Amino acid sequence: METSTKFKLCLTSAAVAVAGTVSYxxxxxxxxxxxxxxxxxxxxxxxxxxxxxxxxxxRVVHELRRRCEKNRGLGFDCEWVTExxxxxxxxxxxxxxxxxxxxxLFKLNAMKTVPASLKALLEDENVYKVGVAPFDDSQNLLxxxxxxxxxxxxxxxxxxxxxxxxxxxxxxxxSLLGAVMDKSWKIRCSNWEADELTPRQVNYAATDAHxxxxxxxxxxxQLKRKNTWLPWFGSWNTDEFCRKYVDRKYKARRNTxxxxxxxxxxxxxxxxxxxxxxxxxxxxxxxxxxxxxQAPDGELLCTCDNKKAxxxxxxxxxxxxxxxxxxVRLRFEPAGRSVGDVGRYYQLQKENKCVVCxxxxxxxxxxxxxxxxxxxxxxxxxxxxxxxxVLLCSDCHQLSNxxxxxxxxWLANQCSAPYxxxxxxxxxxxxxxxxxxxxxxxxLHYQSRKHDLPEARRKELEDIVLQNYPHxxxxxxxxxxxxxxxxxxHENSDYESHGMKVAEYYSERDGLLRLEEIxxxxxxxxxxxxxxxxxxxxxxxxxxxxxxxxxGRLSQNDLKxxxxxx
Numbered sequence: 001m002e003t004s005t006k007f008k009l010c011l012t013s014a015a016v017a018v019a020g021t022v023s024y025x026x027x028x029x030x031x032x033x034x035x036x037x038x039x040x041x042x043x044x045x046x047x048x049x050x051x052x053x054x055x056x057x058x059r060v061v062h063e064l065r066r067r068c069e070k071n072r073g074l075g076f077d078c079e080w081v082t083e084x085x086x087x088x089x090x091x092x093x094x095x096x097x098x099x100x101x102x103x104x105l106f107k108l109n110a111m112k113t114v115p116a117s118l119k120a121l122l123e124d125e126n127v128y129k130v131g132v133a134p135f136d137d138s139q140n141l142l143x144x145x146x147x148x149x150x151x152x153x154x155x156x157x158x159x160x161x162x163x164x165x166x167x168x169x170x171x172x173x174x175s176l177l178g179a180v181m182d183k184s185w186k187i188r189c190s191n192w193e194a195d196e197l198t199p200r201q202v203n204y205a206a207t208d209a210h211x212x213x214x215x216x217x218x219x220x221x222q223l224k225r226k227n228t229w230l231p232w233f234g235s236w237n238t239d240e241f242c243r244k245y246v247d248r249k250y251k252a253r254r255n256t257x258x259x260x261x262x263x264x265x266x267x268x269x270x271x272x273x274x275x276x277x278x279x280x281x282x283x284x285x286x287x288x289x290x291x292x293x294q295a296p297d298g299e300l301l302c303t304c305d306n307k308k309a310x311x312x313x314x315x316x317x318x319x320x321x322x323x324x325x326x327x328v329r330l331r332f333e334p335a336g337r338s339v340g341d342v343g344r345y346y347q348l349q350k351e352n353k354c355v356v357c358x359x360x361x362x363x364x365x366x367x368x369x370x371x372x373x374x375x376x377x378x379x380x381x382x383x384x385x386x387x388x389x390v391l392l393c394s395d396c397h398q399l400s401n402x403x404x405x406x407x408x409x410w411l412a413n414q415c416s417a418p419y420x421x422x423x424x425x426x427x428x429x430x431x432x433x434x435x436x437x438x439x440x441x442x443x444l445h446y447q448s449r450k451h452d453l454p455e456a457r458r459k460e461l462e463d464i465v466l467q468n469y470p471h472x473x474x475x476x477x478x479x480x481x482x483x484x485x486x487x488x489x490h491e492n493s494d495y496e497s498h499g500m501k502v503a504e505y506y507s508e509r510d511g512l513l514r515l516e517e518i519x520x521x522x523x524x525x526x527x528x529x530x531x532x533x534x535x536x537x538x539x540x541x542x543x544x545x546x547x548x549x550x551x552g553r554l555s556q557n558d559l560k561x562x563x564x565x566x
Contacts, residue, residue, distance in 0.1 A: 036174065036180055037178065037180065038180050039173060039177075039179040039180060039181050039182065040203045042177065042178065043179070043206075043207055043211075046101045046103055046207070047103065048103045048105060048202060048206045049102075049103065049104050049105065050107065050202065051104055051106045051107060051111075052107050052110040052111065053111065054115040057106065057118050058115065058117045060104040060106075061115075061118055061120075061121050062117070063102060063104075064096055064102065064104055064121065065127075067099070067102050068098050068127060070099070071098075071099050071213070071217055072126065072128060073099075073129075073130050073153075073213055073217075074096045074097060074098060074127060074129055074209075075095070075096065075097035075098075075130060075131060075209035075211065075212035075214075075216070076094075076095070076129035076130060076131045076134050076137070076209060077094075077134075077137065077205070077208045077212065078094050078137040078140060079091070079092060079095070079205060080092050080093070081192055088140070089193070090109070090145070091137075091140050091141055093105065093106065093107060093108065093192045093205060094106040094108060094122075094141070095205045095206065095208060096129075097206065097213055098213065099213050099217055101210060103206040103209055103210060105202065105205050105206065108145065110195075113145065114145045114147050122138075122141065122147055122149040122150070123147065123149065123150050124150065124151065125150045125151050126151070128151050128152075128153045128242065128246075129149060129151060129152045129153065130152075130154075130155055130213060130216040131154070131155065131169070131208075131212040132155055132156060132168055132169040132212070133154060134153065134154060135152050135154065135247060135249045137149070137152075138150075138247070139405065142405075142409050143409065146409070146410075148406050148409075150246075150247065152246065152247050153216075153242055153245055153246055154245065154250040155215055156172075156250045156252075157245040158216070158223065158245075159172060159215075159219060161223060162219055162222045162223060166250070166252060169208065169211060170183050172211075172215050173211045176215050177211060177214055177215065177218075179207075181207065181208070181211065182203070182207070187200055220238050220242075223238060223241065224238060247399070247402060248399050248402060249402060286352040287305075287363070288303070288350040288352055289306045290325065290349040291304050291306055291309040291325060291327065292325060292326070292327040292328070293308075293309060293312075293318075293328055294321065294329040295329075295330060295333070295334060295337065296329065296330055296331065296332070298329065299337065299338075300347050301334060301338060301346070301347070302338070302346035302347055303346065303347065303348065306326060309326055309328040312328055313328060317331055318330045319331065335553070336547075336548070336551065336553065339547045340547060341537070341543065342535075342540060342543040342544050343547070344535055345534075345535040348533060348535065350533055351531065352391065353391065353531060354392050354393040354396055355390045355391060355392065355530075355531045355533075356393075356396040356529045356531070357395075357396055358530065358531050359393040359396075361393065362394065363392060363393055364391070364392055364393070364394060364397045365389050365390075365391065366389070366390050366391070366392045366397055367388060367389060368389070368523045369388045369516050369520070370404065370499075372497075372498070372499035373499045373502055373503055373515060373519075374388075375499065376499055376500050377503065377512055378512075378558065378562055380545070380548075380554070380558045380561065380562060381513075381516075381541055381562055387540050387541075388516075388520070390533075396527065400527055403522075403526040403527070407518065407519065408498075411498075411502050412502075414505070415501055415502045415505035415506075416501070416505075417498045417499075417501035417502050417505070418498065419498045431487075433468075434468070434487070435488040436464060437465055437467065437468045437483060438483060440461040440464040440483075441483030442484050443461055444458070444462065444465065444475065444480055445480050445481070445484055462475050465480070468483065468486075469483075502515065503515070507561070507562070513539075513541055513542050513545075513562060513564075516538075516541055517538045517539065520538040521538050524538070
């Protein structure tokens with residue numbers, strides 16, 4: 001009897017516990033549902049300033065700077081009008097918000113330009129401009145107004161590290177702030193160039209920017225808690241962490257656990273995925289073998305890779321001196337010897353690691369001076385181009401390429417050499433009408449073998465094809481085959497290569513050496529590499545040319561080709 005009573009008591013306790021748990025979960029769910037409110041209701045404390053003049057802009061920017069000193073960040077977003085054919089008009093609206101709710105809405109289309117105070121704030125490297133896809137907005141500002149917005153930070157980088165779903169701003173606001181954002185297409189695609197914005201437009205713009213900075217602070221607090229609970233971890237620097245993702249486009253990580261291998265990919269022994277189509281994209285083998293190439297008298301000329309050293313041997317032009325390290329001595333006198341620092345640079349052994357962060361897992365060749373410009377250089381400057389090839393890990397390589405876009409846009413403006421993807425500046429143009437006719441012809445040709453095309457659709461496609469052949473009343477096999485081969489792309493007679501125009505500009509003015517130096521200095525400034533090879537110099541080619549000039553190995557035509565300024 002006593003055992004039975006105890007058993008009943010246990011069952012009762014278990015039932016109470018389960019009921020309590022269910023009730024807790026239910027009321028917690030009900031509570032969370034009640035907490036979800038419209039963003040404009042939650043952010044009812046916002047102070048919104050609409051800026052249409054330079055004087056007002058200076059005042060609002062000063063206030064934003066004062067209010068963001070603590071968090072060193074501002075919510076950032078842009079709006080523009082998209083035309084019927086999907087073409088984007090210039091950015092009409094820039095939104096910036098501080099954490100305490102001060103929002104500046106800058107109507108650029110009303111001011112026609114970006115005031116100096118706003119430009120300085122956007123280009124300030126010490127103030128984070130946070131949002132979802134802020135890098136894309138910064139590129140639009142660069143293209144439209146030549147404003148090189150710096151220190152953009154995509155919230156999804158931080159959200160991913162905190163274990164949140166890296167969705168859009170609306171999903172992050174809902175999960176972290178309990179705020180439901182107004183994301184109706186009617187408001188998103190409304191007229192942002194209107195003289196007077198509607199209250200809904202103003203609220204939409206302000207809450208987008210403010211939600212971003214609120215989410216930023218929440219994620220930073222979560223990151224701090226996540227990374228400082230270990231007693232041996234030490235002081236965790238949030239700024240150093242964020243800097244890794246500054247001005248970097250967000251790419252969602254894909255789950256590749258069960259992803260089948262394709263013909264385009266192969267996996268190396270080290271576990272690195274290497275593209276067959278682009279075999280040099282990510283290297284799994286060392287780039288530098290540090291073999292030694294000697295002159296006939298034994299003087300060291302340079303280090304090189306195995307393939308180059310053994311090529312001389314196979315051609316009977318050199319002899320192997322030692323196998324480890326591989327040392328090869330030439331049988332002929334080379335055109336030049338190593339002179340000064342510029343010569344000693346090629347004698348140094350190079351390390352197989354990322355020159356920025358030091359990673360040794362994998363690396364990609366980075367052309368410090370992009371090929372789109374270097375290919376238009378004279379041969380005298382393209383010799384020994386290995387100086388401008390360095391190794392970067394995939395993350396640093398991606399970041400460097402994005403930073404390069406700023407220089408391209410700057411050069412495009414300076415040299416009147418557009419760097420865009422618009423049809424007017426593309427090398428090839430596409431005839432939309434011809435493409436439609438060719439597509440219809442190919443559909444008819446393909447379906448003629450299957451005999452399952454609905455009659456109404458067949459008639460529609462035939463009418464499209466006959467538009468290009470007014471002298472034909474019916475579709476024939478010959479006509480269809482001719483239409484299938486229609487040329488739909490044509491070379492643009494007005495096209496001028498951006499790289500060629502920039503190279504011509506510098507050749508005629510400052511000289512091509514100056515163009516090289518701009519790219520090299522840019523790489524040092526934005527990437528701040530810690531492991532660059534010794535004696536690497538932004539004036540490397542200038543020093544080489546001075547040596548050749550002193551040795552009488554350059555003609556006046558060579559000097560003229562590079563725009564040499566003695």
